[in-house]
Amino acid sequence: MMLLNSDQVHSNNEDQSYDWSWYLQGARNLFSLPAFILLSAFVGFGGLAREAGLPLAHLIFLVPTIWALPSHLILLAGIVSGASLLAIAPAVALAAIRMMPMTMALIPEIRAPHTKRWHLLLVSNLVAITAWVHTLQKAKDIPRRGRLPYFVGFASTMAIATTVAAALVHQLAPSLPPAIMACLYFLTPIYFATSIWNTARAKAEHIALGVGFVLGPIATWYMPQANILIAGLLAGIVAYALHRILAPKIGTE
């Protein structure tokens, strides 16, 4: 008790702690559509890693620590092709820039009044598309003190489950039929597109989704190294500009 600082002594315990019962609510999403789709994607990744000859221990290490499928795919492709560290790291970094605005959009939704920066630094390592979309959608129905635990519950459970799934496929599964592999991969883009459409708060985000999809392949043609960055930034800026120009006339919802 002597160790408590004055802030803690003078404030009510209610405001100074998270409600960790929401961790389990988040973890329960292991049995949900987004979890099924993410697990399927990592079944596919486990198969890909095996074909590439990546040792099991390295697979188990890189899935939860990187925790972003596009980064996983780029790193694996780099390792397979024998690329150097100096070629792979910038490619991964370019494709991962989305993590910054994603984290910035999530934090105001999930932080509680007592949340410290180091809590957010730890939790941010779990930011990836699936748990991000899902938490943005659910946050308004969760009390403030339960939101961060909910996100951590869902994301950490998925990180463990996908690592197990990828490792099992790496060790046990016979080569999956090509039709199944194709279907497993295809789940991811269609799930991302539909769930993000539903989570959008403003028309501007729908525009960003459409413009980003169209600009993606165009940017790949002109600037294969920075395609995701260029297409994504342009799409976001165009969508926001339209939002500012059109919002007063047609409304934002």
Next chain:
Amino acid sequence: MFYNSFEVWWWPFLFILIAGVVPTSVWRWAGVFLVGNLDETSEWLVFIRCIATGLVAAVIAQFVFNPTGTLAELPLWLRLGAAFGGFGVFLVTGRKVIVGVVVAEVLLLTGFWLT
């Protein structure tokens, strides 16, 4: 320096850390520092969400236009047709994610067996 440059057991782990983990997470940490005290109702957040959505859309496009593995062996028209078909049905039938996913997969499989 390469993945198999050194014969020691820990080198590939360090390689993964430097080539994959840090370049990904550094953006998450940057997001934590840049967001400051921005609250949910800030106009800035609309802009940030637009950029995030645009970047994710470009990742989706990558999955459809330049996929890896078996999907890459299917013709582009089939991948595009299945994606737009699934998304279109999703839009007109009350925006249930599961509907979009199932329709897209059925279209892809049908095309897979017909080609």
